[in-house]
Amino acid sequence: MKRVVLTLLATAMLAVLPGCRDRLNLEDITLVLMMGIDLDKDNNLVVYSSSPVFSKEAQEKNEVTQVNALSFRDSRGKLEGRVSALIGTGKLQNILISRKVLQQPGWPKLLDVFYRDSKTRNNARLVAVDGSVADIMYFTPPDKRRLSLHIAKLLDTAHMRNLVEETSLWEFHKQLFERGRTPDMTGLRKNDREVVADSSVLLDHEGLYVTAINLEETELLQILQKDKKSDLSLTLVLPEEQKKAKSQIKTGVISFYVLGIDRKVKTAYAGGKMHFSLDYKLDIRLTERLFAFDVQKDAPKLQTQIDEQLESQLKDLVAKLQTNKVDPIGLGLFARAYQYGAWKKVQNDWGEAFKKAEIKVNVHSRIVDMGEIQ
Amino acid sequence: MKKIDAFNPTMKQNRITNTQFILLIHSMQLGVAALSLPADLARISGTDGWIALFFGWMGSVIASLIIVQIMKKYPSGTIIELISHYFGKWIGRLATLTFVVYSAIYAYLILDRMVLLIQSWIMQQSQPYTLMLLFVVPAYLIVKGGVRIMGRYAEIVVFTSLWMLGVMLFLIKECNWLHLLPVLKEGWIPVIHTVPTTLLSFLGFEVVFFIYPHLEKKQHASVNVILANTYTLCIYLLLTLICFMVYSPDQITQFNNPVVSVVKIIEFRFLERFDIIMLTWYLLLISKTWIPALYMAAYCTKRLLVVGKPQLYIAVFLAGMWLTTYIWNPDWNESLDAFKWFSTIGIGIAYIFPLCLWGLLSVMLKFKRWQT
Numbered sequence: 195m196k197r198v199v200l201t202l203l204a205t206a207m208l209a210v211l212p213g214c215r216d217r218l219n220l221e222d223i224t225l226v227l228m229m230g231i232d233l234d235k236d237n238n239l240v241v242y243s244s245s246p247v248f249s250k251e252a253q254e255k256n257e258v259t260q261v262n263a264l265s266f267r268d269s270r271g272k273l274e275g276r277v278s279a280l281i282g283t284g285k286l287q288n289i290l291i292s293r294k295v296l297q298q299p300g301w302p303k304l305l306d307v308f309y310r311d312s313k314t315r316n317n318a319r320l321v322a323v324d325g326s327v328a329d330i331m332y333f334t335p336p337d338k339r340r341l342s343l344h345i346a347k348l349l350d351t352a353h354m355r356n357l358v359e360e361t362s363l364w365e366f367h368k369q370l371f372e373r374g375r376t377p378d379m380t381g382l383r384k385n386d387r388e389v390v391a392d393s394s395v396l397l398d399h400e401g402l403y404v405t406a407i408n409l410e411e412t413e414l415l416q417i418l419q420k421d422k423k424s425d426l427s428l429t430l431v432l433p434e435e436q437k438k439a440k441s442q443i444k445t446g447v448i449s450f451y452v453l454g455i456d457r458k459v460k461t462a463y464a465g466g467k468m469h470f471s472l473d474y475k476l477d478i479r480l481t482e483r484l485f486a487f488d489v490q491k492d493a494p495k496l497q498t499q500i501d502e503q504l505e506s507q508l509k510d511l512v513a514k515l516q517t518n519k520v521d522p523i524g525l526g527l528f529a530r531a532y533q534y535g536a537w538k539k540v541q542n543d544w545g546e547a548f549k550k551a552e553i554k555v556n557v558h559s560r561i562v563d564m565g566e567i568q
Numbered sequence: 569m570k571k572i573d574a575f576n577p578t579m580k581q582n583r584i585t586n587t588q589f590i591l592l593i594h595s596m597q598l599g600v601a602a603l604s605l606p607a608d609l610a611r612i613s614g615t616d617g618w619i620a621l622f623f624g625w626m627g628s629v630i631a632s633l634i635i636v637q638i639m640k641k642y643p644s645g646t647i648i649e650l651i652s653h654y655f656g657k658w659i660g661r662l663a664t665l666t667f668v669v670y671s672a673i674y675a676y677l678i679l680d681r682m683v684l685l686i687q688s689w690i691m692q693q694s695q696p697y698t699l700m701l702l703f704v705v706p707a708y709l710i711v712k713g714g715v716r717i718m719g720r721y722a723e724i725v726v727f728t729s730l731w732m733l734g735v736m737l738f739l740i741k742e743c744n745w746l747h748l749l750p751v752l753k754e755g756w757i758p759v760i761h762t763v764p765t766t767l768l769s770f771l772g773f774e775v776v777f778f779i780y781p782h783l784e785k786k787q788h789a790s791v792n793v794i795l796a797n798t799y800t801l802c803i804y805l806l807l808t809l810i811c812f813m814v815y816s817p818d819q820i821t822q823f824n825n826p827v828v829s830v831v832k833i834i835e836f837r838f839l840e841r842f843d844i845i846m847l848t849w850y851l852l853l854i855s856k857t858w859i860p861a862l863y864m865a866a867y868c869t870k871r872l873l874v875v876g877k878p879q880l881y882i883a884v885f886l887a888g889m890w891l892t893t894y895i896w897n898p899d900w901n902e903s904l905d906a907f908k909w910f911s912t913i914g915i916g917i918a919y920i921f922p923l924c925l926w927g928l929l930s931v932m933l934k935f936k937r938w939q940t
Contacts, residue, residue, distance in 0.1 A: 207701060215693040284841070312689045315840070316832045364833050372816035531749035 223282040224257070224274075228342035229266070230290035231304065232327040238262050239304075241269035242290070242331040244342050245277060256340050258331050267307045283308075286318040287346040289363070290382070292327045296395070296403035302370055308363050316364040319349055322395035322403070324383040333384060345389060349380050352391045356416045356426045357409050359394040359522070370401055373541050374526025378415075381406050396520045399545055404518050407511070414511050417474065418523045418555075420457040427451050427481065430503045435485040448500070449482035453562065459528045463536035468551040470525055476504075479563040489564040497559050504557045512553050519545035525553070574714025575867055575878045577781035578644055581716070584782045586792055588719030592779055592860060593632070593796035595722045596772030598803060599857030600681045603825040603850075605804060606811035608765050610820045613758035615748050618808045620759050624766025625801040627919065632773040632793035634922045639780040639789070641929055647777035648871055654929065664872045667777075670917055671864035676889045677910055678858040679703065681903050682851060683893070688900070689828060689847050697894045703855065704886045711863045711882045715782045718860055725852045732846055733803070736810055738834050743813035767919065768911045770800060772857060774918040778864050824900075862886070 230242035242260045259276045263269035270281050286308075295301050308314045323330060330341070338344045353360035361369065361379040369377035381393035394412045396404050407415065416422055429449040436446025456475040461468065478500070480489070487496055515521065526544045529537045540547035573579060584592070609617025642650040648667060652660025682703075683696045691699065710721050752759070776793060783789055811826045814833075823829050834842040866881040873881075898906065 204705075207705065215695075216691040312843070313692075316829075317835055362833075368816045368819050371819040371822070373818060527744070527746040531746045534750045534753050 218280070218282075222279045224277045224279040225285045226281055226283050227285060227340070228288045228290065228331070228345065229283075229286065230292075230323070230327040230331050231266075231295050232292040232323075233294045233298070234262070239264065239295075240328075241266060241273070242327060243269075243273050243277065243281065244331055244340075246340055246342075247278065249278075254334070256334065256342070260328065260331070265304055265307065267311075283314045286315050287342055288319045288321055288349070290321050290323050290327045290330060292323050292325070293395075293403055296322055296397065296401075299400060299402065302366075302401040305363060305366070309367060317362045319346065320361050320363060320366050320379045321345070321349065321382045322379050322406075324381055324393070324406070329384050330382065330389055333389065335388060338388075341389070345382070345391075348389070348391050349382075353380070354424045356413050356423055358391050358412055359415070366401075370399075372524070372527070373399070373544055374521070374528075374530050374537075375524035376404075376520040376522055376545065377401060378522040396515070396518065396522055398520055404520050405514075407514070411511055411514075414508055415522060417452065417455055417476075418472070418508065418511070420455050422452065422455050425451055428504075429482070430500065430507075432485075432499045432503060434499055435487070438485070443484075445484045447482065447484045448480065448496075450478040450480045450500075450561075453477040453479055459525070461528050461532040463533045466550075468525075468529055468533065468536065468540075468547060469554075470528065470551060471554045471556070473556045474508075474558065476557060476559045477562050478559050480561060480565045483565075488568075489561060490568070493561050493564075497561060500559050501557045504559065505555055508555045508557065512555060516549050516551070516553070519549045521545065521548040525551070574712065574717070575870055577646060577715075582714055582782050583784040584716055584719040584779065585784060586788055588716070588723055589779060589783050589789075590792050590796045590799070591722040591726050592715075592719050593773050593775055593793060594799050595726060595853065595856035596775045596860055597628075597770055597796070597800040597857075599678055599772070599854050600685070601769045601771075602804065602807060603685070603827045605769055605827070606808045606815075607820055607823050607826045609762055609808060610812065610817070612762045612765065614753065615812045615817050616752055616754070616759055617762050618748075618805060618812065619752070620762035620766045621769075621801060621804050621808065623759075623763045624768075624770050625797055627763070627767045628770035628773055629794055629797045631919045631922055632776060632797060633790055634926045635774065635776045636780065636789045636793055638922060638926050638929060639776065640786075641933070643781060643786055645781055646867070648868060651925075654932065661872060664868045666917075668865055668868040668872065670913060671861045671868070672885060672888075673910060674914075675858040675861035675865060675885070676892060677903070677906055678854065678861070679889060680893060680898060681907070682854045682858070684898075684900060684903055685825070685828075685847065685854075686851065690844060696897060697890060700890055700893050704890060707855070707859050707862060708879075708882055708886055710859050711866060712879055715779050715863070718856075718863060719779075719782075721859070722856050725856055729849060729853055732849060733806065735831070735834060735842060735846065736806065739810050739814050739830060742833065743810065745813060747813050747815075747817055748809075764915075766804075768914060769804060770797065771911070771914045771918050773797065774922075775860050775864070778867060779860075 224245045226243045226245045228244040232240045234240050239262065240260055241263045242258065244256060244258045247255055247257045257277055259273055261269050261272035261276065263272055274281050308316065333341060349358065349360055352358045358380045359378045361377065366377055366379065369375060376399055377397045379395050380391055381395040382389060382391050392409045393406045394415070395406050398404050413426060413428060416426065427449060429447060431444055431446045432448055433446065436444060439445040454477040458473040460471040463469065489496060521544060525548065574582060576582060609620065613620065639650070642653055648660060648664045651663040679700065683699045686699050687694060687696055710717055773793065773796070780789060807827050811820060811830055814830055815826060820826055828843050828847055831846050832843045862882065862885060865885055866878050869881045870878045
């Protein structure tokens with residue numbers, strides 16, 4: 195008797211299980227790999243989605259759609275009325291944002307759905323597009339794989355070589371709410387033949403577009419941030435060596451890997467402004483040298499030349515950041531950690547305080563390896 | 569052969585080892601609160617909140633030691649037998665009733681919160697009562713087995729969950745130590761304001777009231793409660809410090825369950841969405857907080873009503889909980905409010921009650937008349 199009751203009970207409970215309404219078949223999902231937002235001519239928000247098509251009958255392997263919508267989540271229904279199946283953003287790779295959107299106050303609020311809805315992926319890359327998002331979304335280069343995946347790989351590898359900053363949704367959220375630094379993200383543009391990731395976009399505390407820095411500046415920024423990923427290769431023209439050149443080819447060129455970065459930040463507060471002294475110790479390995487030099491004997495001399503050149507470039511970059519009132523280095527974090535009293539006065543407008551701050555940059559390079567030839 | 573009564577503390581078959589004792593206490597403590605703890609602390613005292621954890625730990629260690637001292641005075645029974653013994657039948661019944669209500673609400677609130685977590689993170693479209701039904705059968709089977717089975721369950725779950733700590737360590741490369749500096753940025757005042765929150769996060773050691781008589785080596789009880797509290801402290805510290813260093817200080821306060829959200833960023837080439845995997849596994853850890861509470865409720869009801877089998881009471885409680893969810897269906901805000909309201913009672917039962925009882929007993933035992 196007892197056994198019968200138990201069996202009946204167990205069966206009854208099993209019958210409840212299909213009550214879980216969250217089941218979704220894989221073939222009913224359209225995996226959105228890339229989304230984009232832009233403003234059209236009349237300044238209406240346009241949301242783009244790009245998703246792979248797994249049907250053998252389809253000519254194109256990628257499905258791109260656009261709709262006018264109020265927000266990302268508002269676009270979902272409209273997109274679902276157009277794409278093959280139900281929109282799923284759990285595999286989202288890139289979010290393209292046009293510069294026009296980046297200039298609209300309050301645009302970061304549009305990303306709210308990605309943080310609020312537990313079903314989205316937080317590691318999608320945020321990309322600032324110079325030009326029209328549609329150009330990239332509808333671009334189908336014949337010699338590349340699906341553009342959404344191509345862009346993801348392009349950004350990852352470029353970031354690995356420290357050529358662009360890469361910011362995920364998660365990191366952007368973190369940077370946006372960090373009063374001691376300003377956000378940055380990858381800059382992407384399209385020329386006639388391909389998509390090019392060769393700049394980084396700097397934003398202010400509100401997430402608004404301020405300026406862009408090029409590939410070389412990004413490399414230097416990553417030194418300043420002490421955020422070197424894998425190989426960091428720098429090429430400099432040493433003026434002292436260049437003077438001796440007699441050809442059209444710049445023979446003052448030297449290239450090297452930066453193997454390790456050791457950063458020391460000293461902070462002080464005096465005369466109503468912050469003082470930062472950034473001291474970098476770089477271990478470098480020469481990979482290219484277009485002029486004659488006895489490294490074995492005169493290494494310190496070469497190191498001094500490199501130091502001077504790097505220092506001046508880093509100082510130019512810092513000056514550029516300061517005039518634009520953006521601090522992607524995160525010096526505000528050091529100010530908070532070590533000069534808390536002074537920081538509290540300026541924490542609500544760190545950009546302005548950063549502009550006024552006095553920042554010294556010192557570089558001490560050490561050639562640990564001259565390469566395989568003398 | 570004598571039939572084993574799983575609800576009888578004096579039976580030899582119901583004895584538990586030191587490890588089981590420690591892990592039972594620890595698992596009562598570590599539950600849903602851990603998921604929101606870093607944000608709760610940060611909302612009060614910013615990135616200094618972790619310091620307050622030590623005070624919470626101190627408080628809970630002291631309270632647990634007092635509980636052990638109380639239980640030593642009547643080692644063969646639980647708190648309700650102890651009270652009946654010293655204060656008479658009626659006060660004993662009153663205490664039993666209090667514990668029934670306390671542990672039943674405790675179990676319900678946590679079970680309901682666990683269901684809300686699943687609903688919010690994994691199955692948004694499913695009904696809470698459907699999800700709750702899934703936990704009813706295993707809970708029944710475990711509680712039916714008594715303290716020893718719960719102890720074994722705690723052992724299995726805790727040891728098989730250790731990998732989660734390892735996964736948390738993957739976040740270290742996202743950490744920025746500067747977030748923690750300067751230490752004590754606003755002085756001690758905000759830290760002291762955080763202490764009540766941390767005291768609450770250690771709630772659960774009151775289970776000692778009920779499992780002490782089951783402990784095989786009672787002479788180790790004091791060391792064991794200290795170990796249990798310290799283990800909980802270590803886990804809280806790890807979670808809190810990692811969250812404080814990964815999130816930026818003004819960002820963490822925006823998250824409801826920062827510990828789950830932070831795991832979202834861990835990805836391997838072959839595995840994404842660690843939050844879902846971790847949360848699903850974490851449900852086992854949460855289940856260990858309300859299952860002993862359910863045992864306490866069933867045990868007290870059995871003692872109060874005398875008649876009937878304990879199995880019946882477990883089933884009634886589970887059915888009651890399911891029915892409450894079916895009818896009331898609390899939302900997140902209601903759940904949060906209920907926790908807030910309940911925590912006041914928790915402080916009373918776990919911290920103030922043992923202190924008063926201990927004082928009372930010590931005074932009473934000074935007079936020979938009371939000694940039996």
